[in-house]
Amino acid sequence: MTEARDTPSLDELTAALGELRVRSLAMGGPERVDRQHSKDKLTARERLDLLFDADTFVEFGLLAHQHSMTGAPTEPDRTPADGVVTGEGLVDGRRVYCAAYDFTVMAGSMGMVGEQKVARLRRKSMLNRLPMIWLLDSAGARIQEAAGSTFAGSGALFFEQVQMSGVVPQVAAMLGPCAAGTAYIPGLADFVPMVKGTSSMSLGGARLVKAATGEETTDHEMGGSQVHCYISGVGDLEVDDDRSCIAAVRDFLSFMPSNNRETAPRRPTSDPRDRRIEDLAQLVPTNPRAAYDMRKVVKRIADDGNVFEIKPTFARNVITALVRLDGQSAGVVASQPMIKGGALDIDAADKAARFIWLCDAFNIPLVFLQDVPGFIVGTEVEKQGIIRHGAKMLFAVSEATVPKVTVVLRKAYGAGYYVMCGRGYEPDTLVAWPTAEISVMGPEGAVDIIFTKQIAAAEDPAAARAEYAAAVRQTIDPLIAASWAMVDDIIDPADTRRVIIDALEGAVTKRQRRAWRKHGVPPV
Amino acid sequence: MTEVKAELVGNLWKIVVEVGQTVDEDDTLMILESMKMEIPITSPIAGTVTQILVAEGEVVQEGQTVATVD
Numbered sequence: 001m002t003e004a005r006d007t008p009s010l011d012e013l014t015a016a017l018g019e020l021r022v023r024s025l026a027m028g029g030p031e032r033v034d035r036q037h038s039k040d041k042l043t044a045r046e047r048l049d050l051l052f053d054a055d056t057f058v059e060f061g062l063l064a065h066q067h068s069m070t071g072a073p074t075e076p077d078r079t080p081a082d083g084v085v086t087g088e089g090l091v092d093g094r095r096v097y098c099a100a101y102d103f104t105v106m107a108g109s110m111g112m113v114g115e116q117k118v119a120r121l122r123r124k125s126m127l128n129r130l131p132m133i134w135l136l137d138s139a140g141a142r143i144q145e146a147a148g149s150t151f152a153g154s155g156a157l158f159f160e161q162v163q164m165s166g167v168v169p170q171v172a173a174m175l176g177p178c179a180a181g182t183a184y185i186p187g188l189a190d191f192v193p194m195v196k197g198t199s200s201m202s203l204g205g206a207r208l209v210k211a212a213t214g215e216e217t218t219d220h221e222m223g224g225s226q227v228h229c230y231i232s233g234v235g236d237l238e239v240d241d242d243r244s245c246i247a248a249v250r251d252f253l254s255f256m257p258s259n260n261r262e263t264a265p266r267r268p269t270s271d272p273r274d275r276r277i278e279d280l281a282q283l284v285p286t287n288p289r290a291a292y293d294m295r296k297v298v299k300r301i302a303d304d305g306n307v308f309e310i311k312p313t314f315a316r317n318v319i320t321a322l323v324r325l326d327g328q329s330a331g332v333v334a335s336q337p338m339i340k341g342g343a344l345d346i347d348a349a350d351k352a353a354r355f356i357w358l359c360d361a362f363n364i365p366l367v368f369l370q371d372v373p374g375f376i377v378g379t380e381v382e383k384q385g386i387i388r389h390g391a392k393m394l395f396a397v398s399e400a401t402v403p404k405v406t407v408v409l410r411k412a413y414g415a416g417y418y419v420m421c422g423r424g425y426e427p428d429t430l431v432a433w434p435t436a437e438i439s440v441m442g443p444e445g446a447v448d449i450i451f452t453k454q455i456a457a458a459e460d461p462a463a464a465r466a467e468y469a470a471a472v473r474q475t476i477d478p479l480i481a482a483s484w485a486m487v488d489d490i491i492d493p494a495d496t497r498r499v500i501i502d503a504l505e506g507a508v509t510k511r512q513r514r515a516w517r518k519h520g521v522p523p524v
Numbered sequence: 525m526t527e528v529k530a531e532l533v534g535n536l537w538k539i540v541v542e543v544g545q546t547v548d549e550d551d552t553l554m555i556l557e558s559m560k561m562e563i564p565i566t567s568p569i570a571g572t573v574t575q576i577l578v579a580e581g582e583v584v585q586e587g588q589t590v591a592t593v594d
Contacts, residue, residue, distance in 0.1 A: 291563040296550070339532055341561040 028104025137176030372416035403507030429503035
């Protein structure tokens with residue numbers, strides 16, 4: 001008979017495991033959690049509670065902690081989960097993966113073990129074709145672990161993100177710093193909300209910038225939402241706090257399918273599909289010089305007035321927004337006459353092109369609302385590369401094979417008409433309001449080019465110019481375009497919602513396959 | 525009291541309301557001129573115009589409070 005070995009019982013083992021779990025769930029400890037709260041920030045775990053439907057989060061890698069391949073000192077007890085909480089759960093009943101960086105553990109720095117956990121999530125995201133969410137609040141790479149030429153083996157995260165692009169939705173929510181190369185995580189993501197005041201991103205953090213160039217700045221000054229949501233366009237939405245940031249992530253996902261092979265979920269609505277919008281005509285003045293707020297038009301057309309604007313504070317001369325129309329997700333690209341008269345510049349072209357690619361990748365139909373006097377011209381915009389940026393928008397709208405509907409409200413001048421899905425760009429339906437002005441340019445601009453000599457030779461050049469302008473104006477009339485069947489119909493503005501919904505439904509079986517190519521060569 | 529702010533830089537072309545006037549939400553209070561366009565500044569709420577803080581011909585900055593409505 002062998003003597004019983006002195007081994008712990010299963011109860012003892014599970015009790016010890018329970019203690020370890022409790023310690024790990026406490027993150028960086030009460031003091032650091034307090035410090036996080038004192039900065040008006042929630043902890044990684046509080047954020048996850050807000051993101052996921054109640055009791056659906058399943059964590060992977062809770063028991064992980066820091067290790068070092070190089071034999072450098074590590075702090076296993078101080079690095080629960082190695083600074084990043086990873087797992088899966090349900091958002092509105094649909095599964096997504098999430099990596100939440102924990103600032104209370106070594107400032108959320110990206111260590112080797114933590115990054116293996118996130119890599120595992122990315123793999124799951126692709127294997128199961130489900131969205132990937134990052135909640136970023138991280139000082140960047142953990143230099144103690146990363147310095148040295150084993151760096152040669154790193155970097156696959158961005159490669160993988162590129163492979164994921166257009167297959168699964170990717171969201172990078174900015175809830176704190178995101179310094180150095182890791183700023184490419186939001187750079188490659190589909191939706192990047194930023195919390196005002198606390199979040200920042202930059203390719204080099206302030207300390208690195210000081211060391212490299214001598215420039216004195218702060219992470220916030222250089223890369224806060226006031227820069228990225230207004231000037232650079234890297235941020236998609238500025239939000240007031242962590243709570244509204246997570247709410248925005250949930251909202252964004254509600255418009256998206258889980259992957260590029262699915263259609264977006266429908267959200268039933270009591271808003272009648274044929275609801276007439278009696279005040280639309282009052283909202284849009286017939287005087288082409290009078291501006292109006294196109295956001296109000298979009299709001300009236302959308303189901304229940306519910307509009308989710310992407311980049312609302314960047315390139316405001318064009319509006320890009322997710323809405324629902326009779327329950328169906330749709331992307332709206334609309335001119336904004338309030339800003340620059342609705343004329344397109346490089347930032348507007350970038351913003352629209354990127355949004356069109358997003359919608360097309362995820363089977364979200366597109367609605368174009370045109371009141372566009374064209375592209376801004378002149379020496380300044382040429383130096384900025386308006387041609388290649390404008391060409392990018394041409395590329396995006398031409399590539400898009402989702403159902404496309406175009407409504408011309410007023411101006412549709414020149415290349416503005418093209419990039420906003422004019423007749424040549426495969427709209428499934430193209431309609432105009434009675435106020436539409438489809439033309440290569442406005443009458444005033446046209447007379448100066450066509451009748452230069454005649455005006456100069458006239459006794460009264462001003463009167464001649466006015467006369468010629470009136471003559472040109474006669475030729476700008478949607479009835480002419482309709483008489484040539486170049487627009488499908490001229491509609492009562494009050495019927496705009498119904499016409500768009502009917503058109504989208506009519507194109508629901510649309511299948512468009514272009515000639516095989518490895519890929520086009522888009523201008524950037 | 526709600527502050528009405530200009531959404532963009534422009535030349536204040538016309539003020540179309542007076543202090544004490546009752547306005548509805550979305551009613552035009554004044555009109556800016558920029559990029560050859562007439563751009564309305566509208567009331568965010570229904571109420572009474574309590575202050576007009578700018579004059580016709582003035583250049584208005586983005587974010588500048590131009591009026592208050594109560």
